[in-house]
Amino acid sequence: MRVIKKQAIIMYSLLNANEPISGLVLAKQSGLSLKTVKKEIDTLNDYLNTVGFQIVSRYGVGYECEILDEKKFSHFAESFKSFYHNHHYFENNQRERVHFIIRRLLTNTGNLFISDLADDCCCSPSIINRDMIEAKALLSTFRLQVKNKTNNGLIVVGNEWDIRLALIYEHKIYKRFPSEIDYDEYDFSRFFLSGLGIYKQLKSLVLEKLKQNNLHMSGLVMGKVAYTIILSITRKAYSDNLELPEFTYTHASLLPSYQAAKEIWESLAATDDVTYTEIDILTLAGVISAYQTYLPSDLNFLEYPEDFYKLADEFLDYFDSFYNIKYFDMISFREDLACNFASLFFKTIYHISVDHDIVSNLYSDGLSTLDYCMILYKFIKEKTSLEASIYDIASFYYIFNEFVTAMNKQIKRRVLVTLRSGYYKAKNLCSNLSTIKTPYDIEFIPAEFSDLFRYNPNDFDFLATNIEAKDLDDSLKSKVLPVFYFRKNIDFVRFINQVNKPKYFRTHEMVAIEDIYYPKDIKNGKDLYDYIAAEVLKSCENLEAFFQEVDERNAILSPERKNQLAVLRSFKDILHQTFLKIIICDKPFRFKDEMIQTIIVYNSRDNNVEHLQFMSRFIARLMHSDELIFTFERMTDYEIVRRVLEESE
Template identity: 20%
Template sequence: MNIINEENRLCKILRIIEQSNLTSSQSIADKLGVSTKTVKNEIKELNRLLKGYALIDIKQGKYVLYVIDQQNFDIVRQDLGIQDDFFNSQQNRMSNILYKLMNSDVPYLTDDLAEEMNIGKTTFIGDLKKLRNKMEKYSLRIVGKTNTGLFLEGNEVDIRMCLLQDMYGPIYKEFKIDEDIIESISKICRENALGSGAIDNFIKFFTVMIDRLLNNHTIKYLDDKYIELKSTKTFEFVDKLLDEVEKIIPVKVPVNERIFMVLPIISMRTPINSQGIKEIEVSDETIDLVQEIITLIKSQMNITIMPGDFFDEFVYHMFFMINRVKFGIKIKNPILEDIKEKYSVAFKMAELSKCIIEDKLKNKVSKDEVGYMAMYFGVFISDNSYKNKIYRVAIICGSGVLTARIISSQLKKILSPESEIDIYSSMEVNDELLNKYDLICSTYKLTCDINTPIIYMKEIFDEHQFRKQIEQVKYTQKLEVPLLQGIDSILLNLLDEEKFFVLDNNLSYKENINLMVDALRNNGYVDDGFKERLKKREDNSTMVFDKYIAIPHVVNYESDNIVLALGVFDDTLAIDKDRNVKLVFLLGIPEELGENEILLIKIYNEIISIAKDKNKIKEISRLKKYKDLVLYKIKEDSTF
């Protein structure tokens, strides 16, 4: 496709018809500010100058350009004064090479292509090499030699997918479908609750289809996976839509082309109003796959995904994503890195899901698609989070009511307005009283048997630090240990001297795990069957999280709370050639997680944060006891 400078009226009209096939005389007249009679006369003159190498014909009131002899047509265009500065860009040059080859029935001489683009042979060969590399991912080949002629070898559908995903901009930038056709398509799509993104994508597919039909390149063969689309409700919708469009275009759309036009619908991004998609039937394959994903996440991470209000939307997303993967349709995720950073646990869930999808479809799932799945999992995690606010707070102060009033005043700046704050002296409190509260803030060391979370604080405290501790309490209300003053890490609050292990590099990975479990069992943290369950779990699937971190975990019947132990290797312990474990986070998980599930998510989040930083892994692996870990945390002054 060429970019034509607007130098005279004949050039302008030819340019409009080249780039806007199926356009009316009125549309051309409006663009040029002349009468339709003038347009018709100019087109007669153009046909005379084209000398039969090309023909501008009119069908059902629409002009169509037919090119009979491309080489001589290009010469006529040049004689008309049409000049191209289009070829200063390598992408544009590659697009032009592809466009010429895909519309030629005979080998195209390289000297002719280079001359048309006014570039040297060395430049052309460089462009051709890069273009060939691009073509490989679409199973397309440019066959032939530079001195004998080139031709494009490949399936018509693959050619179109290449055009749509890699070359659409340069080739179709100014190829405009007439407005009444676009409006007809848009109207029908809007009536069926398709969003603007889906409509734009449908029009892209339609543009490529019309261009290929006009150049006598129809889809002659389709794989079974495409043929199956003919039996769907989406095909019925597309079939009716194209019946309406055929009334205003001088082209008949064959059945294979109609099947092709199902793709932009079944691969679209999920619209805001998914309930309004009447003609799209989600496959049983999708429902089964979603259930498998939920089961896998529960099995591997002990986290239950309960989509709730978002279930239908998530299922539609998975349906569209499966189709994109199955039919090789790529989408870009512009915030992929932000998603990986902000939703690290959700991204891990999405990576697990990716394995199931790839196994089922035998196709690769891109990182962009993984990112979009992670966004949904992030929503589910947030939506299922423990939502109760801290309503009742007890302040215990041993140094007079004025100090307590100052603390109360500061707390009111931080807690929600609904919170009730009561003040007590250290002499007034007892177990029964304090266990009625949601949170206790004390400047005094309590000796009562208290289940309520406690934050020990100074009389004048840092509000930012306290906000972090409040956030912790939201996820640790069921813990029977007070939070450590000044330490924000949930991992540190779950660990202690008895749960910190320096592991032996001379023993195997499994032998070290057994040593950790035996010690935890002797101290009453895990039940007698814990080791055997962990062994079976490891035999089925190793729980090495990434290259340097392992997270062995299994149900623990000894406690209603999560038990966490940390084992460190000063050197690395090789599991295989790709994994060298330095840190082992051993988890005992209650049979019924309940509110502890959110705590588990926070634990995973911290572990993933460590996994991202090789220096942290290295420093932590060298520590010799739990107190060293606390000191390291204080020195770092951040959550691990």
């Protein structure tokens, strides 16, 4: 029997009352009808007998607790009040019910029917049947099926290894709602030896053996290794159904983690009288290999380290087909990729997927890092045999973040300093800038001698000069930094700030008032694409290919939809233009299973990496800003967009 929220409110009121409480008062406190209160009390009484009391009705007075066993009652009342204050009762919402059903299915050893689950969850069988659809879908991600046998009820069919992976995942969910009053979950808790302190001991043992064998692992996943060991002990009776990948029998004993796994089991056998087999060692070695954090030196101990570097090189070539990255230093990034490919290789072998909620918690300053992850996912699906899910790519998220940071450090802006009547002033400026840590290449040419130098304006990004604009070529005017003219010294801080904010990265200047559109009667994705083709991007060619790329990108990474806003962009530069368009519909409509009203369509010519990175950061600002409330008056909305984008700079 599970105590759900409405029942918990009734019990809490009665346990804290010094006198009987009328049914009307209980109904008001719990938000139920008087008839439902009576029904819930009858349901509770079937269970409360076992904990030493009952709820009885005194005619004309109300309800109160009648104690049958003082000791049991005191223990229950103390525990229940504590759990109630900590909100650890069963909410009975669909998400909790679904996970409860999954846990019952995974641990059931007898006959389990829909009616049993309905009684446990205090709801109708029709609700359980609806919940079963989601429960089956979640179990299918672990390659498990639910079958309904006529005489035996519901059973889970699948490999014991996949059942253990599902149990570990569900245990994490279960720990969020611990409650000792949920007695029916004893079968689930016992598989994890809860309350015996084994878990902490195992984590310490795993950490000790990993250090001794010079292996590295994040503390976040070390607990999963401990639970793998626990389930190998508590579910030994199910070992006959344990089907492990062929790799376990042929290669696991050659892994660097094999010695650590062997020492862990030997320690357990010596101190806790635990029995184990060679398969237990091999399995643990594979799991450690999947969860461990690889360093470049660790790859040398694997049987085929060159394969992971080859995979990294193939991906870099693939990556370069989207973004021109070959002029960046890729040595560190290549090593990080190889290490993560090694980890992904073992995860796919043992069907260990990244938890969905970890991916949902990822946050990016912009969208570029997530785009890089999605390109990696495309590469894995198109060019490799790795059976990775979209969630598994989350493990690469952080190395792409580091790649972006390292890339920013490598970008060198070429700045030309030329001053009229100021050879020594220009030289002094360059000398001073060279002592300041800047990401710029600073060159100087005295204006008096500029005719003696042959230089192309396109060879540098910015011009620092005191020459008047009317005396400059048109090709140079757009590159001038407005920081001159000072009598003696340059304002170095202002100079650096100007260089750090190049004009073509100022996204708010890319949005003109005519780049905001107000379509009417958009009802679906087809209507949206037709409008974009007819009004927004009518001068562009290859729109069909662009929309196909947009759909492919969104199929892998659905655009974040804050403010009922969707982002449309292709992985490749198909349109050969740089633009940012904002479409504001008159009413929300369903697009990719979400309700949206605002659409941002953007592109960067030649997929310039630096440009895309800055651009995506500004777009993320639009997506998350609380100020993005449109008035459907063009000038006002344009000012709103400009203000939000300027704040993001």
